[in-house]
Amino acid sequence: NAGVTQTPKFQVLKTGQSMTLQCAQDMNHNSMYWYRQDPGMGLRLIYYSASEGTTDKGEVPNGYNVSRLNKREFSLRLESAAPSQTSVYFCASLQRLNSNQPQHFGDGTRLSIL
Amino acid sequence: DQQVKQNSPSLSVQEGRISILNCDYTNSMFDYFLWYKKYPAEGPTFLISISSIKDKNEDGRFTVFLNKSAKHLSLHIVPSQPGDSAVYFCAASEPGTYKYIFGTGTRLKVLA
Numbered sequence: 001n002a003g004v005t006q007t008p009k010f011q012v013l014k015t016g017q018s019m020t021l022q023c024a025q026d027m028n029h030n031s032m033y034w035y036r037q038d039p040g041m042g043l044r045l046i047y048y049s050a051s052e053g054t055t056d057k058g059e060v061p062n063g064y065n066v067s068r069l070n071k072r073e074f075s076l077r078l079e080s081a082a083p084s085q086t087s088v089y090f091c092a093s094l095q096r097l098n099s100n101q102p103q104h105f106g107d108g109t110r111l112s113i114l
Numbered sequence: 115d116q117q118v119k120q121n122s123p124s125l126s127v128q129e130g131r132i133s134i135l136n137c138d139y140t141n142s143m144f145d146y147f148l149w150y151k152k153y154p155a156e157g158p159t160f161l162i163s164i165s166s167i168k169d170k171n172e173d174g175r176f177t178v179f180l181n182k183s184a185k186h187l188s189l190h191i192v193p194s195q196p197g198d199s200a201v202y203f204c205a206a207s208e209p210g211t212y213k214y215i216f217g218t219g220t221r222l223k224v225l226a
Contacts, residue, residue, distance in 0.1 A: 004157070
């Protein structure tokens with residue numbers, strides 16, 4: 001029972017490089033999310049996908065793109081990485097039988113941009 | 115504009131005592147509130163939630179209280195245990211949006 005799996009767990013990039021963070025869930029959940037966690041800022045929503053085929057911006061979408069590849073997978077892409085994007089990135093999923101359900105989180109990707 | 119706020123970055127409590135973590139929100143449309151617990155190098159894990167039609171929800175040592183008029187919720191942990199030491203996030207969502215907004219977190223340290 002893997003739940004939500006994020007790859008890679010760690011990555012170091014140089015400014016200007018591109019990178020795709022991968023997320024997959026095996027719980028047949030409808031909705032998927034990408035958050036970033038920074039000291040003193042909590043978890044901030046970057047993008048989310050309420051259902052397969054749809055994506056929406058969250059609080060901090062600038063500099064990122066997403067793809068909901070299928071029901072299981074939701075990737076986050078940094079086209080030209082900047083030091084301000086150094087963060088811990090969390091993917092989450094939600095069953096969405098009704099609106100009152102908790103999200104399930106992966107263990108995060110720690111990304112450093114030099 | 116931060117819609118969900120946790121004004122205490124940290125809290126220390128003696129083992130066996132009550133821990134009270136607070137959260138304020140500004141969006142009156144929020145109808146579902148959650149608390150998550152996060153250990154270092156792990157993802158957040160769901161702890162307890164409450165719907166806006168209730169003012170209290172209990173699960174073992176954990177109780178969440180909701181005061182809609184004050185736009186305030188709190189998490190009570192009784193008795194606190196050293197294993198409760200973690201960062202606690204509150205979160206809220208609006209009906210039908212499937213969008214969850216998190217607070218900045220409170221680091222709880224339970225002293226043995």
